[in-house]
Amino acid sequence: MSDTLTYVYAIARDVGAVSGLRGVGGGPVRTLEVDGVTAVVSDVDRGEFEERALEERLEDLEWLASTARAHHHVVDTLGRDHLVAPLALATVYFDDDRVRAVLAEGRETFAAVLDRLAGHAEWGVKIYARKGGGSAPTEEARPRSGAEYLRARRKALRDTDSALDDAREAAGEVDDAVTALATATRAHRLQDAQLSGETDPMVLNQAYLLPIERVDELRALVASYAEHPRIRVELTGPWVPYSFAQAAQGAS
Amino acid sequence: MTGPGSGELEPRATSLFGDEEVALVDLLDRLLAGGVVLVGDVTISLAGVDLVRISLRALITSISPVERPGTLAARAERADERELEAGRG
Numbered sequence: 001m002s003d004t005l006t007y008v009y010a011i012a013r014d015v016g017a018v019s020g021l022r023g024v025g026g027g028p029v030r031t032l033e034v035d036g037v038t039a040v041v042s043d044v045d046r047g048e049f050e051e052r053a054l055e056e057r058l059e060d061l062e063w064l065a066s067t068a069r070a071h072h073h074v075v076d077t078l079g080r081d082h083l084v085a086p087l088a089l090a091t092v093y094f095d096d097d098r099v100r101a102v103l104a105e106g107r108e109t110f111a112a113v114l115d116r117l118a119g120h121a122e123w124g125v126k127i128y129a130r131k132g133g134g135s136a137p138t139e140e141a142r143p144r145s146g147a148e149y150l151r152a153r154r155k156a157l158r159d160t161d162s163a164l165d166d167a168r169e170a171a172g173e174v175d176d177a178v179t180a181l182a183t184a185t186r187a188h189r190l191q192d193a194q195l196s197g198e199t200d201p202m203v204l205n206q207a208y209l210l211p212i213e214r215v216d217e218l219r220a221l222v223a224s225y226a227e228h229p230r231i232r233v234e235l236t237g238p239w240v241p242y243s244f245a246q247a248a249q250g251a252s
Numbered sequence: 253m254t255g256p257g258s259g260e261l262e263p264r265a266t267s268l269f270g271d272e273e274v275a276l277v278d279l280l281d282r283l284l285a286g287g288v289v290l291v292g293d294v295t296i297s298l299a300g301v302d303l304v305r306i307s308l309r310a311l312i313t314s315i316s317p318v319e320r321p322g323t324l325a326a327r328a329e330r331a332d333e334r335e336l337e338a339g340r341g
Contacts, residue, residue: 205281207286243285
């Protein structure tokens with residue numbers, strides 16, 4: 001039994017030999033091709049990826065972060081010049097022959113996914129409610145009593161609720177407008193403030209599969225919301241189309 | 253903290269050379285919930301992924317000072333201080 005496993009990063013088309021690119025764990029990235037469909041792979045340490053080890057590893061965020069970054073580095077680098085359909089994190093096979101078998105078996109599915117992604121890039125739009133919804137936070141005098149503090153606190157909470165509703169409505173408008181430009185959309189979970197590192201609450205976290213020639217329209221659209229009193233719109237991308245690479249994904 | 257309107261229109265670079273600029277949380281959104289899903293020979297069970305999602309919050313909070321220096325922990329601390337001050341009266 002070999003002491004390595006084959007980690008698959010992406011399914012791709014027209015990728016020749018890859019040189020100088022390092023993958024998860026530092027191993028050199030290679031390609032395996034079957035009938036015009038290519039798997040981008042590298043060897044990874046078997047012990048590190050055996051099932052039980054993997055479940056434990058996933059609880060180790062430093063490992064998860066470095067694996068995610070390494071995976072991203074590979075697909076993002078190749079994605080700049082090639083059509084790639086990235087795989088979900090940590091898809092590993094016993095050896096290259098197993099990967100070739102999967103490629104042969106899923107050939108038509110992979111070809112269809114690649115066809116759907118051709119000429120597109122993924123963009124992320126995250127929208128946050130502006131704190132206070134435009135009205136500057138009032139520097140009120142320190143409350144003189146507990147009751148006064150609680151009244152002020154309740155009022156602040158009510159204001160926050162209505163600001164959030166307004167922000168959600170505005171975010172819906174942005175979503176509609178971007179959706180009109182996009183080939184497909186996909187919702188991601190709203191990121192908790194602790195995860196995002198943002199103090200403003202997130203009201204939309206959406207991915208869009210956009211034809212590359214429409215990028216300028218997207219940028220202009222996002223720019224038009226720059227001064228919006230209720231929401232702050234953040235654009236990320238272009239991403240390799242992580243959110244749209246699933247075979248079963250319907251167009252929206 | 254940056255004021256409203258500052259630099260918000262510049263998308264975060266997600267390319268190779270801007271790797272550090274890709275927020276880990278955005279990347280994990282995509283890598284755990286996206287991508288071509290193939291059943292590998294060595295698989296992460298769905299239960300495992302759910303577990304990851306559940307524990308992610310706590311874990312990311314603990315690693316963030318390393319990932320994104322000075323953002324999360326500092327902000328949380330400041331928020332706590334504000335909260336305390338507001339309550340002190």
